[in-house]
């Protein structure tokens with residue numbers, strides 16, 4: 001009787017996902033098991049913490065190579081509750097002032113500048129976090145707005161940059177109509193179930209012919225990297241989907257398909273620029289950052305995006321006239 005009861009319990013906590021979110025494929029092969037640990041939310045959100053100790057599996061679609069969870073939690077607003085981190089004011093300031101991602105942000109701004117040279121030009125940053133990218137984009141002559149789910153970082157980004165930062169999700173903003181010439185989703189799309197729906201909503205804020213920039217981890221390369229590290233450091237656990245922080249695991253092909261399904265054309269996917277940490281000792285930092293730049297340089301060679309050296313993917317695409325709006 002006990003085992004039946006606990007199975008019913010698990011079944012009500014999860015809803016199976018039986019089709020690939022990108023291509024609709026139904027041949028999904030499990031390849032990795034992960035464990036939930038939300039004990040940090042024990043006081044703030046006991047219902048979320050009830051998932052601690054549960055496990056889930058990542059499955060890979062045979063048709064397009066995309067990987068996703070085989071089931072999603074049924075708890076209402078699960079992901080919003082998970083991202084309701086009560087970060088300290090000091091931490092948010094450090095996130096804004098850290099230049100760790102500036103090399104990535106500058107690469108994106110250079111490409112968007114090439115695509116949208118005219119003025120005035122309007123840019124929407126989806127997942128604006130503490131507002132660093134908004135700040136840099138404004139210096140490059142963009143009129144900027146942001147979307148950020150977390151109330152604390154959204155408020156900070158708005159006050160620090162003076163930009164409008166909508167404390168909402170991109171679906172909410174889609175109703176406001178098409179007015180941006182470019183949108184950026186940097187380290188965002190891997191976090192949201194059903195990513196094509198999110199990109200399609202984002203597309204509704206974009207003028208026809210406008211550009212999108214999407215950066216995500218490359219699921220397959222991260223899997224190779226994690227397995228290599230686990231072999232080198234036996235105590236290290238493979239970390240791919242812990243706590244469902246990353247729900248989407250893209251390949252170059254499945255990222256292209258996701259953008260096309262959302263109405264984009266001329267999709268270009270390459271290796272993304274690496275994060276270059278600025279803090280700590282310069283002596284320790286320099287070799288590590290040089291290594292990152294070396295891997296990036298090789299991953300940018302022809303065909304490099306399909307090798308495990310492309311740890312992150314950077315896609316650009318143009319909203320096509322054929323998009324059903």
Ligand SMILES: [Zn+2]
Pocket residue numbers: 020021022023024025061062063064065066
């Ligand atoms: Zn698929």
